Amino acid sequence: MATKKLRRSTAIGRIVAATATLGLVAGLAACGGGSSDTATSTGGSGSPSASDVTGDLNILVSSADASDKAFGEVIDAFNAKYPNAKATLNSVPNDTYPTTKSAQLTAGKVDVFVVKTFREMPDYAQDSVSEDVQLAQSGGLVDLTDQAFMKNYTQSVLDSQAIGGKQYAVPTGTSYVTGVYYNKKIFSDNGIEAPTTWSELQAATEKLEKAGVTAFGIGGKDTWPAGLVMLGAVGSEYPTAADKQATIDGLWNQSVSLTSGKPLDVLKKTQWVFEHAQKNFSGAGYDDMPAAFARGEFAMLPDGTWNQPTIATAVNDQFEIGYFPFPGSDNAADNKYLNGKIELQLAVSASSKNQAAALAFLDLFSQKDTYTKFVETSGFSSAQPDIDQSDFLNSIADQTSQFEPVWESLWIANPNAGDDASFPFNYPALKPLGSSDAAGAAAAAESAWTKAF
Template sequence: MATKKLRRSAMLGRVVAATATLGLVAGLAACGSDSTSSNPTTDSPTASDISGELNILVSSADASDKAFGEVVDAFNAKYPNAKATLNSVPNDTYPTTKSAQLTAGKVDIFVVKTFREMPDYAVDSTSEDVQLAQSGGLLDLTDEAFMKNYTPSVLDSQAIGGRQFAVPTGNSYVTGLYYNKKIFADNGIEAPTTWTELQSAVSTLEGAGVTAFGIGGKDTWPAGLVMNGVVGGLYPTAADKQALTDSLWDQSASLDSGVPLEVLQKTQWVFDHAQKNFSGAGYDDMPAAFANGDFAILPDGTWNQPTIDTAVAGAFEYGYIPFPASDNAADNKYLNGKIELQLGVSAATKNKDAALAFLDLFSSKDVYTKFVATSGFSSAQPDIEQSEFLNSITDITSQFEPVWESIWIANANAGDAAAYPFNYPALKPLGSDDAAAAAAAANSAWTAAF
């Protein structure tokens, strides 16, 4: 599912949690292996090389649980002298369970969370798992041969100090638009690649009596997919997004002028051309409405494609394109995404060989291909056979560009209006503001934090 942006209370909780784990980090580093850099894997280990128990902890989701279970079964079949066990726990209890199992030395491989390096000005927001990596609590996987299987731009986005401490299990893409090819063809419209082309397409649709966009705004966050799409076109690269974050934190940029204001203006434009009363529409109702032809374009992520496909049931063909927020088509070339579950290895593992053998097997082409097929994730490796839909969008996912939410760093001292910081929940009909008023409120809340 899509990641909901952390609000102020969540950010405060994360900072407290990170601080509380400093003792745990130090303890794990002390009892870990002699070096946090493991030796490069040159050959896949044989069955006789690997033995003992291997405990794997993941946060629960039906599809990924099944996919991990298949890998565990494959591992146990390949290495009969070893015994890998999968422990899946609910997302809300995962952090405490993980901390307890790490402290007790009962986990070898586990899912790491919020795995990104923070700049100096936001060091207090560093996650506990990044602290583990920085303090020697995670094995350094950089030189392991299996890491070469993964797309370099994906690895770049999760590097800590230029090193790799986790295996990326897959990606989800956030900033795409599903569009009804039949409606487009019936009205002589090509898939838009620029903002001007999108505006023209919407004008043609509405002239024919067709509602342009469908948004499930009842839970607010689905409307945030539009905001993320706009940001993706106006700030197309990770460097662009990071530069904006830096400039907001050093207050050399403001949220109520220039391109930041344009983000809200273009988000409001989409809201203005969505179905009536979308603020009361549920996210789960959108696939059926799209299938029914209630609107022509649905902003949604790749994770929801199986549901959309089931709803459409072959009634028409649909396509998927990056949100074309810029008038420079090159800026709209790639979808923006997030890395899904990432697997790290505790430096305190008592079975390092088995842990590395598991990740080596996981990363092998056959096993990984089956994993992404079962989990529904988009591949974090190149040249992997995926579903027909995911194969159809490889040209717009070949370069991994992180979504805004994975770059932006909220300030725990700022008000809710600056949480994203683009204040899309204040825009009509979710709220009562126009773009200028919403941007002014965001800027006021942001500057008041300094």
């Protein structure tokens, strides 16, 4: 299921471990084989006619049940619209996708494929540039910047994936990480509105606990779900991509300390939530949280949008569910937008023998009716504006109208630093996951980080 795939992709320890090992494969530039100047543009004249699109089209994606089904629907629509062409989906398990992708690109057997870790790296982290970005920079991907269908996508989403100011991929959707589900009945029974500031969250928690209600539920057994609280706190302390990037730059040039100011505040606020979560949450499984939330064992559940279908199924009609961005700042404007990540991104190989069909596929994919059905089936949040989605996603449209990337999608781990500085906000060291308070966890992170230079 897409929700399980995304859940794994937001497992923060795994993401940072992957980030630390980027750049190990760098040999794909030679398979570029062609210039983006040769691409047949659909820009300015609408979709191509059926007679202009012919031949085989091979599409390679990393596997997940819901997104596979959604891609299958698009392929069926493409083959019906262009009967002289034949699109085929090759869905590969995530673990083997990089190897399969490399082999198929080298052999010239893939036309459209999913690119990953698709973002620019600053000068100090050039060793972490992904092979897909290297491919774009070397001319191995078709430049999609001037394709008319790219205008269908939200500009702030496109801005977050630009390489050298150009677009090389279609963003199939987004998912949001820094929200908090809440039980509207419990809130209403206790005269509480959804909090928009840190002080309001603290006041709501105090009121709940006076009424004998546990404030937060966290599935801490796998550690990473507790990290969603940390990411929410980071999103409020550093609400824009520029804020986050400036902090990352400052950590790498050692002008920012992890033991004071906002970095320490991130851990203090994370620790505070931990202190107001259910007892023994470090032993609770992530998959057990929806049912516990449905039983009313706590009022709030920090979790991502990908898990909403599971939570809604557990709750059924027992009460209404709400969702708000983690309000870690006392400036409500800093808490306005959910922080998210771009889901699967589709690029066209410059060595494709059928670029006309590849561009026609992306054009069809990007049309409003096709795209609306795709996000409905895949469960992704829309990367296009004004798309009618599920009632839940429509209800948070204001919170997602501007795309703000989550910290983990920008953070660059130093492979020479120890585990305490992996995130680098050292939430696993906080009680009850670890044995430290915020100051101790920050000091351990600072020591691990500075020793890496």
